[in-house]
Amino acid sequence: MDLLSGLRSILPDDRISTGGEEIERHSGAIFTYHASRPPDAVVYPESREEVAEVLRFANERGVPVVPFGEGSSLEAHTIPIRGGISVDLGRMDGILEVRPEDFVARVQPGVTHGGLNAALAEHGLFFPVDPGWDASIGGMAGTNASGTNAVRYGAMRDQVLGLEVVLADGTVMRTGGMVMKSSAGYHLTGLFVGSEGTLGVFTEIVLRLYPVPEHILAARAVFPDIEAAGRAAGAVIQTGMQVGRVELVDARTVGAVNVLKGTDYAIAPTLFLEFSGSEAGVGHDVEAARAIAEAHGCERFEFEADEAAREKLWEARHEAGLAIRDLNPDKKPMTTDVCVPLSDLPGALRHARETIEAAGFDGAILGHVGDGNYHAVFPVDPDDATELERAEAVNGEIVDHALACGGTCTGEHGIGSGKIGSLEKEHGDSLPFMRGIKRLADPNGIMNPGKIFEE
Amino acid sequence: MDLLSGLRSILPDDRISTGGEEIERHSGAIFTYHASRPPDAVVYPESREEVAEVLRFANERGVPVVPFGEGSSLEAHTIPIRGGISVDLGRMDGILEVRPEDFVARVQPGVTHGGLNAALAEHGLFFPVDPGWDASIGGMAGTNASGTNAVRYGAMRDQVLGLEVVLADGTVMRTGGMVMKSSAGYHLTGLFVGSEGTLGVFTEIVLRLYPVPEHILAARAVFPDIEAAGRAAGAVIQTGMQVGRVELVDARTVGAVNVLKGTDYAIAPTLFLEFSGSEAGVGHDVEAARAIAEAHGCERFEFEADEAAREKLWEARHEAGLAIRDLNPDKKPMTTDVCVPLSDLPGALRHARETIEAAGFDGAILGHVGDGNYHAVFPVDPDDATELERAEAVNGEIVDHALACGGTCTGEHGIGSGKIGSLEKEHGDSLPFMRGIKRLADPNGIMNPGKIFEE
Structure with missing residues (x-):
């Protein structure tokens, strides 16, 4: 029985695609520089039983299976780099x-x-x-x-x-x-x-x-440079106050966001902050945070006056990656994702900025600095092998710096196929145990092959 | 090479015990009804290398190894039920x-x-x-x-x-x-x-x-019955306020604590509460919590005036198990440890009280009710087989009630050798995977055998 006949024995024809736009949509990630690769088929199960039948079938034949949600991974997780079946779970959205x-x-x-x-x-x-x-x-x-x-x-x-x-x-x-x-x-x-x-x-x-917290207040704190913003973020966390959000965006990111969202935020390194809790608690926290920011050189500390302005702020932050991508529509974004101990953050931000500049990229830096997790985003032309290699070298240098500080190569995006070498550097001694678990769950190696580990 | 000669090739004689008080101390848990069993030897490594050498030696010979810290487990974790080597890590306390x-x-x-x-x-x-x-x-x-x-x-x-x-x-x-x-x-x-x-x-x-939070305030809220106290705890959590601690103790527990600690807390079902954060935030939260408690029938809401009184309160709570044990010095405490969804807590507390009473035990109920995790503690005579069986039946009924609510058989004490059957009920379908991981880490089955799984 060939692949298609097998899948047809499990699912109705209209929940199997083997060509056209759907194969295209499941071939590559939306935001990533990673090379796309079509699956042999896309299936759309509607129940656990159907998922189980598809996997049983694939497992008996050694056919790769790639789970697919929205395809928004930044590290090629949903790209079927060995072909096989893309299992689109979009219909199981209850x-x-x-x-x-x-x-x-x-x-x-x-x-x-x-x-x-x-x-x-x-x-x-x-x-x-x-x-x-x-x-x-x-x-x-x-x-x-x-x-x-x-x-x-x-x-x-x-x-x-x-x-x-x-x-x-x-x-x-x-x-x-x-x-x-x-x-x-x-x-x-x-x-x-x-x-x-x-x-x-x-x-x-x-x-x-x-x-949902009783009271929420958002603010923007503008700094002369990103290291100062990073130090201020660390100092706010040090107080032990329960800050809701503390996001760093550099001048380049603010500029991109202003273009995409029509905002007029000051084009300078900025912390986007949120405080939540009781009104009394929030009032105290925001004043403490403002004092800390000013002690670290904050030039402007501006509140988002109402819920609409607050929602706009977070929408702007969430779409920052998109905004940076849109500045260079012909290129694809390379996004780093290291996380470092909090005290190493200002140094890591400086190192990242210098590394990107030295390599001649037009990079933006932003991130979840309350966790020590930040991203450098720089557009690359994936068809230009030299540029791609240079971009990967920058990413590698940023990872190496984080690992030298006791940090991790990925705070939230995962390993995918892009950071397999970084994972080996970070967790070489526990990789054999991870591989043992992989063999236990998936002895035939059909589940998303070529991700996390070299095969 | 026999066990002792082998261990002597790894560690100096004064860091190996094979008899006397040290064997006794590593034979049974301090707080538990579980039967004690001596190890064949106790060793006191001082480095990872020594731990590794002891394990390598034991693994080659199939000798059981039981890690030992303070021996305060409630589910027999440190009891070497198959003999072997108790690895006391007390000297690795840096x-x-x-x-x-x-x-x-x-x-x-x-x-x-x-x-x-x-x-x-x-x-x-x-x-x-x-x-x-x-x-x-x-x-x-x-x-x-x-x-x-x-x-x-x-x-x-x-x-x-x-x-x-x-x-x-x-x-x-x-x-x-x-x-x-x-x-x-x-x-x-x-x-x-x-x-x-x-x-x-x-x-x-x-x-x-x-x-350490800027400001901390503790209080006791006294209720007519434990279900009301449980409902009040749930309602406080529902507000989303960041409560620091919310502990339930029943009248029996308060009485025992008053004896052990010399306190004069009202002998009634009580919530021990703590609020922390900024002074403004705490002030708001404590008033909101007091209003909720009173709406649920709280009869007295008393603050602990100073740091000494607050420390006394938490010392009393931490030693509640000890206090209950001391009421029956000839017996050993059986301690249940289920965790249920928050809305099921009042019903579970009532069920536990009725089950313990119906079985004729002198039980106390206390717990971390903000998490849905509570304990029933009742002294049993481990040498009385009938009583022990009856106690185990009560524990089993409390576990079954929790599992029927979608809860867990253990919120914090673990499976040990006491809840192997409960784990099978709760996670029967994932036990084969857990056993696979066990085989991966410990193919010869030397690591704490007879805990978590039947061999």
Whole structure:
């Protein structure tokens, strides 16, 4: 039985694509410089049973399987670099259960964080993890995504309380549960979150939810240089105040955002800040943060007056990557993603700026500096081998600097196929154990091959 | 080569015990009803290399190895139920590095949370995880311990950023790092935390630290019954306020504590509360919590006036288990440890009280109700087989009730040898995967055999 006949024995014809736009859409990532590669087929399962049947079929034949959500990964996770089947989970986008009093929702992998939050608003609850793109919850769990709220609420791994996973051989397994904590056996939930589709396909995800804070205030603090902004961010965190968000954007990023969003933010290194809690608590925190910012050279500290201005601010921040990409429509963005210990952040920001400049790139720097996680984004021409090599060298230098500080090569984007060498540098001594787990879940190596590890 | 000769080839004689008080101390847990069993030898390594040599030796001969910290586990983790070597990590109690600006400490496994916090005070930092006993950090990481601060700061798994682990064959492996978040490969740190000594021995642990809050206020809220106290706790959490601690103690527990600590707290179901943050924020939160408590029938809401009274309150809470044990010095405490979804808590508390009473036990109920995690503690005579069986039936009924609500059989104490059957009920479908990981780390099954799984 060939691939197509096999898939037709599992799914109706209209949920299998083998050509045209759908193959194109599943061939390459939206935001990344990585080379695209078409899958042999795209399938659209609607249930765990269908996912299990597709995997069982693929596993028996050694056909690669790549889980696909929104395709917004920055490290080529959804590119089927060995061909095979792209399993598009977009039709499994149900919100199966919301338990407002338990702060828990059970969802299918295809729902996006925006879709989930729209459904939660009526309960006065929200889900905090907010990568820039409106990514799927399944994909976000796959890469342990985070975003601007992580400094307060944590990353995906902190929110996923339980999973339903289909392993390569079609076995369905549940991990975790509906409760806030557990010490019952090995923490498989945390192991599968961040496994980048290499261990199985998520078919249900139990998420932790949070009450919308009583009072929220946003502000922009403008600095003479990014190192000063980084030092101020560190000092705010040092106080122990429960800052909601603390995002750094450099002048280049603000300029790009002003073009895309029509804002008129001062074109200078800036911290975008958010404070939340009771009105009394927020009032105290924002004044403390302003004093710290000014002590670190802040030139202007401006509040976003109302909810619309605040939403605009965060929309601008979320679309910063898009804004930078749009400045160079003929190129693709290379995005670094290191995370360093907080005290190393100002030095790492300086090093990144100098490295990018020395290589002659037009780079922007931005990031979740309350976590020590920042991104350098610089457009490259993926068809220009020399330029691509130079860009990869810059990325490599930024990673090496982070590792030398005790940092990590990826704070939130994952390894994919772009950082396999960096992972070897960072975790060479535990890679054999990771590979052992890979073999346990996927002995035939069908799950997203060529990601995380060299084959 | 026999066991003793082998160990003597690795360690000096004065760091090997094969009889006397030290064998006795490593035979049974301090607080538990579980039957004790002597190890064949106790060893006291002082370095990772010595740990690795002991494990390599034991692995070649198939000799069981049980990691030992303070012996305060409630589920028999440190009891060498198959004999073998008790590896006492008490001499590896160094605080290797404190990085105040990075909120990170690197420690050896034998340091206790009290010892660590004493060293952190000069930096204005603290480590929040606080099981009742002054347990070792290694043991706490082994069971994914938590305590009263978990509602705000999370459990051990949320604090451990990295590990150095010696696997059964003596391989030394590092996981994680020094940073607040990472998406670099499989999350082995989270997998090893909570593995109860069945996958390897921790020789270094990187921990997340927190600034001591600017302002702290503690209070006691007295209720007519525990269900009302449970409902009030849930309602406080619902507001989204960042409560520091919310602990429930029933009348029986308060009575026991008054005897042990010389306090004169009202003998009634009570919430012990703590609020922290800025003075303005705390003032707002405490008034909101008081209003909620009163709406749920709170009869008295009393503040702890000063730091000494506040410390006394938490000391009393931490020693509640001890206090209950001391009421029945001839018996041993059976301690349940389920965690349920927040909305199921009042019903679960009622069910536990009725179940214990129906079985004729003199039980106390207390717990970390902000997480949905509570304990029933009832003294049993471990030499009375009928009584022990009856006690185990009560524990089993409480677990079954929690599982029926979507809860877990253990919120923080772990599986050990006491809850193997409960784990099978809760995670039967993922147990084969857990066993696969066990075989990967420990193919000869020497690491703490008879814990988590049936052999």
